[in-house]
Amino acid sequence: MKTSPILVFLCLGFLLPAENSFAQSEQDSIVRRVYQTTRIQGSSPTIDGILDDQAWEQVAWATDFLENEPNNGGSPSQETAFKILYDEKFLYIGYRCFDTEPDSIEARMSRRDGFAGDWVEINIDSYHDLQSGFSFTSGVSGVKGDETITNQFNWDTNFNPIWYLKSTIDDEGWVAEVKIPFSQLRFTGEDEQVWGFQINRRHMREGTRSTFQEIPNNAPYWVRGFAELHGIKGIKPQKQVEIQPYVVGKIESFPEEEGNPFATGNDSKLTA
Structure with missing residues (x-):
């Protein structure tokens, strides 16, 4: 047997105020x-x-x-x-x-x-x-x-x-x-x-x-x-903008050259 949408609506109309009242009293306690x-x-x-x-x-x-x-x-x-x-x-x-x-x-x-x-x-x-x-x-x-x-x-x-x-x-x-x-x-x-x-x-x-x-x-x-x-x-x-600096270690082998073995950068988060 199908339930009438009107009956469901009426039932919810009675139930929802009771539920809201219960939630409010629970919160107040x-x-x-x-x-x-x-x-x-x-x-x-x-x-x-x-x-x-x-x-x-x-x-x-x-x-x-x-x-x-x-x-x-x-x-x-x-x-x-x-x-x-x-x-x-x-x-x-x-x-x-x-x-x-x-x-x-x-x-x-x-x-x-x-x-x-x-x-x-x-x-x-x-x-x-x-x-x-x-x-x-x-x-x-x-x-x-x-x-x-x-x-x-x-x-x-x-x-x-x-x-x-x-x-x-x-x-x-x-x-x-x-x-x-x-x-x-x-x-x-x-x-x-x-x-x-x-x-x-x-x-x-x-x-x-x-x-x-x-x-x-x-x-x-x-x-x-x-x-x-x-x-x-x-x-x-x-605004949700923060920059997190970091240092990354990096090793490369170049016999004829010398250089800084470190690279630096930034981690950033941007949310509009």
């Missing part, structure tokens, strides 16, 4: 954590994997992560802390990933977006549409991962922005220092920004993940449940 950042006064941090620059003293540490997997909502055995700063052109994130057995940290090399070993990442909903975002993953070995997020759960590794990372291991665990150009993000032209964000850490040895903002494993959302980043003021949307 989220208790969001807030991190207050500030514009850097003085020199910006050097990205060397050591959080000893004076700039980092201008903001507070954020801690109290909760386990996401496997014990959703539990207390992780290894603490995580972070700080966020910004200047006119860059967002800076400093991570302190504590580990009681630093000699056993899983520092694995892989290709970009390989997500091997221990890592920590920031997901940024810079447009604050509660639907999409950008992800920047920092591996303890210095390997980068980057993805776009759409429709809450769709992750795309074809996103390959230019950004900067340095990781180090010490007696307390490991540290990652990150610099992300604002040109690699998308945001509004408002003078004062509110962004959604999430910090997510994987501890491979114990098989756990922990997050700054608690999100139930059975929640029908990811981006919508993010914490909020406050305090970004006076930045303007920029």
Whole structure:
């Protein structure tokens, strides 16, 4: 038996308001954590994997992560802390990933977006549409991962922005220092920004993940449940143009001639 299109339309007319109401009430029930950042006064941090620059003293540490997997909502055995700063052109994130057995940290090399070993990442909903975002993953070995997020759960590794990372291991665990150009993000032209964000850490040895903002494993959302980043003021949307210098070693054999064995160049990304 075929169903009448009119009947389907009428049924949807009754169902959609109920679904929208449920989604709105679910969103209103989220208790969001807030991190207050500030514009850097003085020199910006050097990205060397050591959080000893004076700039980092201008903001507070954020801690109290909760386990996401496997014990959703539990207390992780290894603490995580972070700080966020910004200047006119860059967002800076400093991570302190504590580990009681630093000699056993899983520092694995892989290709970009390989997500091997221990890592920590920031997901940024810079447009604050509660639907999409950008992800920047920092591996303890210095390997980068980057993805776009759409429709809450769709992750795309074809996103390959230019950004900067340095990781180090010490007696307390490991540290990652990150610099992300604002040109690699998308945001509004408002003078004062509110962004959604999430910090997510994987501890491979114990098989756990922990997050700054608690999100139930059975929640029908990811981006919508993010914490909020406050305090970004006076930045303007920029064209996605970054130039990454590089040096390529090259050996050629010419018995009668001598020359510079190095060639220099530039990697550039341009998006209209």
